[in-house]
Amino acid sequence: xxxxxxxxxxxxxxxxxxxxxxxxxxxxxxxxxxxxxxxxxxxxxxxxxxxxxxxxxxxxxxxxxxxxxxxxxxxxxxxxxxxxxxxxxxxxxxxxxxxxxxxxxxxxxxxxxxxxxxxxxxxxxxxxxxxxxxxxxxxxxxxxxxxxxxxxxxxxxxxxxxxxxxxxxxxxxxxxxxxxxxxxxxxxxxxxxxxxxxxxxxxxxxxxxxxxxxxxxxxxxxxxxxxxxxxx
Amino acid sequence: xxxxxxxxxxxxxxxxxxxxxxxxxxxxxxxxxxxxxxxxxxxxxxxxxxxxxxxxxxxxxxxxxxxxxxxxxxxxxxxxxxxxxxxxxxxxxxxxxxxxxxxxxxxxxxxxxxxxxxxxxxxxxxxxxxxxxxxxxxxxxxxxxxxxxxxxxxxxxxxxxxxxxxxxxxxxxxxxxxxxxxxxxxxxxxxxxxxxxxxxxxxxxxxxxxxxxxxxxxxxxxxxxxxxxxxxxxxxxxxxxxxxxxxxxxxxxxxxxx
Numbered sequence: 001x002x003x004x005x006x007x008x009x010x011x012x013x014x015x016x017x018x019x020x021x022x023x024x025x026x027x028x029x030x031x032x033x034x035x036x037x038x039x040x041x042x043x044x045x046x047x048x049x050x051x052x053x054x055x056x057x058x059x060x061x062x063x064x065x066x067x068x069x070x071x072x073x074x075x076x077x078x079x080x081x082x083x084x085x086x087x088x089x090x091x092x093x094x095x096x097x098x099x100x101x102x103x104x105x106x107x108x109x110x111x112x113x114x115x116x117x118x119x120x121x122x123x124x125x126x127x128x129x130x131x132x133x134x135x136x137x138x139x140x141x142x143x144x145x146x147x148x149x150x151x152x153x154x155x156x157x158x159x160x161x162x163x164x165x166x167x168x169x170x171x172x173x174x175x176x177x178x179x180x181x182x183x184x185x186x187x188x189x190x191x192x193x194x195x196x197x198x199x200x201x202x203x204x205x206x207x208x209x210x211x212x213x214x215x216x217x218x219x220x221x222x223x224x225x226x227x228x229x230x231x232x
Numbered sequence: 233x234x235x236x237x238x239x240x241x242x243x244x245x246x247x248x249x250x251x252x253x254x255x256x257x258x259x260x261x262x263x264x265x266x267x268x269x270x271x272x273x274x275x276x277x278x279x280x281x282x283x284x285x286x287x288x289x290x291x292x293x294x295x296x297x298x299x300x301x302x303x304x305x306x307x308x309x310x311x312x313x314x315x316x317x318x319x320x321x322x323x324x325x326x327x328x329x330x331x332x333x334x335x336x337x338x339x340x341x342x343x344x345x346x347x348x349x350x351x352x353x354x355x356x357x358x359x360x361x362x363x364x365x366x367x368x369x370x371x372x373x374x375x376x377x378x379x380x381x382x383x384x385x386x387x388x389x390x391x392x393x394x395x396x397x398x399x400x401x402x403x404x405x406x407x408x409x410x411x412x413x414x415x416x417x418x419x420x421x422x423x424x425x426x427x428x429x430x431x432x433x434x435x436x437x438x439x440x441x442x443x444x445x446x447x448x449x450x451x452x453x454x455x456x457x458x459x460x461x462x463x464x465x466x467x468x469x470x471x472x473x474x475x476x477x478x479x480x481x482x483x484x485x486x487x488x489x490x
Contacts, residue, residue: 105329
């Protein structure tokens with residue numbers, strides 16, 4: 001297995017006082033699903049932002065397939081999809097129009113949009129995004145992931161607000177992407193049981209520091225114990 | 233992605249994004265109000281309002297000039313604000329975009345220019361209809377003087393020179409903030425200040441010897457501030473400099489983001 005993401009001793013903070021990420025090093029193997037675990041505010045979303053190039057580390061380096069954002073921004077972005085924090089799209093436009101814009105900004109054909117929306121069960125094409133329920137907003141992400149071919153996928157709590165039926169469909173689709181499309185997926189979540197069904201590795205984070213990376217053996221009790229131990 | 237494809241896609245995206253009914257309202261509202269006000273307002277000593285049927289065709293055509301000088305500075309920020317609606321809220325799209333920021337900014341300018349031209353076309357069309365109506369039903373003779381045509385051609389030539397820097401100034405402001413009041417007040421104040429300074433220089437130049445040798449081309453008689461070829465050269469210089477400076481600033485800002 002090759003290394004797709006290499007975080008080498010990175011640090012990041014929004015202010016000079018508190019460091020959100022501190023001396024963080026992690027190597028992510030390709031074609032695996034990694035789940036970031038930790039309390040709210042420990043730096044999971046910030047870490048995803050650093051990997052996606054939305055933020056730059058104040059120290060250390062972020063390499064994606066051996067490339068850095070300073071020199072190969074678009075080469076990296078071409079194979080990357082990142083959805084960090086809540087899904088936010090043009091509120092005055094429908095789901096299909098939002099997808100059309102994304103296709104245009106990525107120079108992709110638009111013929112697959114209807115199929116992607118059907119897959120995500122967003123058939124009401126006229127409703128504006130601003131009037132979507134939380135679950136429907138989350139489903140747009142599923143439609144985009146279905147539509148856009150990406151080798152690296154970063155998702156921040158992707159299953160929150162989804163009803164069980166769609167959540168199962170989403171999880172199965174991510175496993176399919178990993179196996180068939182050879183994609184690497186990094187996601188954050190608080191739901192260990194849900195994550196244990198798809199993750200290959202758990203990454204434990206506390207106060208912006210990497211605690212440990214544990215392979216998923218399916219032993220949920222062990223993972224829960226480790227989380228409790230981390231907080232204590 | 234090739235740069236031409238980038239521009240084409242970004243322009244297409246702007247057309248998808250824009251709220252059509254708002255744009256149509258703006259495109260109809262400003263020309264209609266401009267035409268009504270300009271026909272109610274005395275432009276020079278000879279003109280009276282349109283409804284008393286003493287309006288001259290010259291005056292009606294001059295209202296196009298009023299539209300360009302007074303109503304475009306109000307209409308353009310409204311168009312740009314509509315085009316920029318929701319720009320800051322679509323983070324999930326912006327994060328995953330492969331289009332350069334400055335390409336998106338210039339696309340917004342081009343789409344705004346497109347709608348501005350449509351607005352101008354609407355006022356020209358309404359003016360033509362009004363002239364036709366006066367000619368057919370109110371018995372006003374179609375007596376187009378050469379100076380009237382001069383004015384019209386001059387406005388049309390002046391239009392891109394005035395509008396482009398104005399659009400770019402607004403685009404620059406709106407790349408920092410999407411506040412409609414800021415993007416309306418700053419360029420409008422700049423426009424009025426520019427007009428005022430221009431009027432001042434006109435008053436000085438009018439009687440100065442420097443203005444006399446440039447009478448080799450017939451001065452364009454206008455109810456507005458444009459008076460001679462020298463004035464035109466001054467405006468041209470200011471506009472081209474503005475275009476270059478603002479393009480450079482927007483380009484720099486785009487480069488910094490990426």
